Amino acid sequence: MTPTIKRLAAGIALMSAQAYAEEGIHRFNIPAQSLVSALQQLSAQSGAAMLYAEQSAAGKTSPALQGDFTLTEAVRRLLTGSGLTFHIGADGTVTLKPAGNDGASTLGAVTVTANAIYDSTNPYNPDYTRPTAATATKTDTALIETPFSVKVIPQQVIEDQQGVRLERALQNVSGVTREPAGNLTVESFNVRGFQSFYTYRDGLRMGLFSPREMANVERVEVLKGPGSILYGRADPGGVINIVTKQPLADPYYSLQQQFGSYDFYRTAIDATGPLTADKSLRYRVNLSYEDAHSFKEFNKNENIFVAPVLVWEISPRTRVGLELEYANIRSPVDIGIPPLNGKPILLPRERNLGESWAKRNNEQILVGLNWSHDFNDAWNIKQRFNTQLVTEDEVYVGRNGWIGDGVDSRYYGQQTDTMNTYFTNVDLTGKFDTWGANHTLLLGGDYYQQDEMADYADYIGDLPINVYNPSHLANRPSLAGGDVGQYGSLTEWYGVYLQDQIKLPFNLHALGGLRYDNATTTDNFAPFSSYVDDRVSPRGGLLWRPIPQLSVYGSYTENFGATNAFDQDNKPLRPQTARQWEVGVKTELWDERFTGTLAYFDLTKQNMPTVDPLHPNRSVAIGEVASRGLEVDLAGKILPGWQIIGAYAYTPFVEVTKDYADDGTGNVTPGKTGKRNPNVARHNGSLWTTYEFQSGDLNGLTLGGGATAIGNRKGDFDNSYTLPGYAVFNLMAGYKLKLGGSRASLQLNVDNLLDKTYYSGSNGGQVIHYGMPRTFMGSLRIEY
Secondary structure, eight states: OOOOHHHHHHHHHHHHHEEEEEEOOEEEESEEEEEHHHHHHHHHHHHEEEEOHHHHHHOOOOOOOEEEEHHHHHHHHTTSSSEEEEETTOOEEEEEEEEEOOOSOOOOOOOOSSSOOOOOTTTTTOOOSSSESSSTTSSSSEGOSSSEEEEEEEEHHHHTTOOOOOHHHHTTTTTTTEEOOOGBBBOEEEEEEEOOOOOOTTTTEOSOOOOOTTTTEEEEEEEEEEOOHSSSOOOOOOOEEEEEOOOOOOOOEEEEEEEETTTEEEEEEEEESSTTSSSSSEEEEEEEEEEOOOOTOEEEEEEEEEEEEEEEEEEEEEEEEEEEEEEEEEEOOOBBBBTTTTTTTOOOTTTOOOOOOOOOEEEEEEEEEEEEEESSSSHHHHHHEEEEEEEEEEEEEEEEEEEEEEEEEEEEEEEEEEEEEEEEEEEEEEEEEHHHHTEEEEEEEEEHHHEEEEEEEEEESSOOOSSSOOOOOOOOOOTTEEEEEEEEEEEEEEEEEEEEEEEEETEEEEEEEEEEEEEEEEEEESSSSEEEEEEEEEEEEEEEEETTTEEEEEEEEEEEOOOOOTTTTTOOOOOOOEEEEEEEEEEEETTTTEEEEEEEEEEEEEEEEEEEETEEEEEEEEEEEEEEEEEEEEEEEETTEEEEEEEEEEEEEEEEEOOOOGGGGGOOOOOOOOOOOOTTTSSEEEEEEEEEESSSSGTTEEEEEEEEEEEEEOOBBTTOEEEEEEEEEEEEEEEEEEEETEEEEEEEESSSTTOOOOEEOOOEEEEOEOOOSSSSEEEEEEOO
């Protein structure tokens, strides 16, 4: 026996003395180092024997490996890009050999990079940051080389904060706040000073109705600033893109039970894996059921959500996916509280000024089909198609205004609304070189249609209520003799776009793009009206990366905005548009484990609609609203086990700079020039951090906490009242342990630890909503 084989046999015998664990979940904490040392640590931490020729690992390095993985996934990650393959025997022995070689004793040279590997699809990925995102460019571009501000909220952050609503995840993004709308029946957000009603799912725009279920959300990506060049008519503040979970090649199963304050119960299931031996056909199913009351009287939610996905890898270059989402949401209609004397009226948080019979039932069905094909290593084509069908039945109560002496006038009605949304796009992407410059070219087009129709019946008269001593109605009044009608709208547009990302010498990166839009807006209010508009929108950016850890950038973007309202003559207002200048600095430290962005933006939106004082049921364009500010975003791992995510926005200026009374139309109604947009604080920010003990008796324990703070905000466009600022503190504790081949996770979160009474925001008018009191939420999750 040769000396090499003797040493190899001795090593195997020594490592075999370790108790081999079955193919379950193992916790690894292996720093970037030599491949020999990494394999020894992997064996020690998993209990698996390693069989490999000595010369194959000599002088080689391996990437860092930190987190919870199966043995198969751990070995695969350590060998990524090495040209080696492996086999795990029935006794748990891991045998390494070169790809395409059945021999185990003669291995060629191995090259392994020392950078940590980030796999965003891995359900055990513990990282708080992602080095790449596709939302800003529709290409998988490194964030440090993207000349726009982008923030990614990975799955681990959502899990640590137990974010069962989208607003919880977005608290980690600078310049983004929840903006209550539609009696809380519509999930909308304020981004860089402007309200945004629409979110995107895997790059396709969704309908209005919400809230968004988070059971199948892998991560949330936010492009701040105008994004219409790639996504069509969009609000200029930014694009909120939800990236959904996709089928995995390795089986994974998760069962989670959450329970919390106010009789909150939520069950979530995640199951994925291959359906064929070659793993070409894969599935994933996410389900959730939620039953919860609220701190408010009468308020109760019941949500059912099912989301199956199938993916078929027809060949190494061709892929087809089919997906379905079904959601049934039963929720109350919350009319909030009114302002009085320039501030929110003082009422108990639990008081509901609506009625117990004011409820809504929302049913959503989404069907999606997508495919992609790689012509070669440089050129790719992909298409996505989504259709979303929404039906909503609502019995609502709303505010008319003060009568006097604490008595508020209310209205009451009933409405059935259907909204069908269709969206498809095609993208052709290619890479090529010209005269020393590397190009990534994107050529695409999209089509969007949203058809809405509603039947309504309104109560004639009003429903007065004493807000200090309310007397509620046991039964809703008859609608006989009231106002009955129907309204609807059809919105459709198509666009084509071209974008080129160019990598130049001296670490310069340039981006340029153009988009042409053609949009039609139709309203069925008598007299019937339809309006067509088209526009060309450019954007460009330049970025310099002088060292790998730092880049500086500047960009300019124009925006073709959302569908506008109609004036008193039933004619559409001029289409909303916007433009933005942005400059910033980005950093990426510690092998891409920590990222940060500092950005300054100057954003102006034109033709923003508001209520016409002379015709309250119609709108006028108030001209221009400008928003300027500074934003800071950071996320990542500072030390092994210690992670952080934070955001801060300073928005000193977000106000009307040109009113409709100033544009020569002859209107003599009071103007709003100088008024600040509602729900936008000068200062807001958040900070969240966790620490997971890496060894010793506390191994597996995670402790964390953070705070969210928002300054004073104006409550409406008239700036007639102010919402006070607030700060809330949150804590969490979690513990992970192995149960055979499975992992169990126990977690407890406490939000609003000090039970602060605060106002989450207004609807931009005379309705204000309280924030959540102190709440506890526990979770038990089993994964295998």
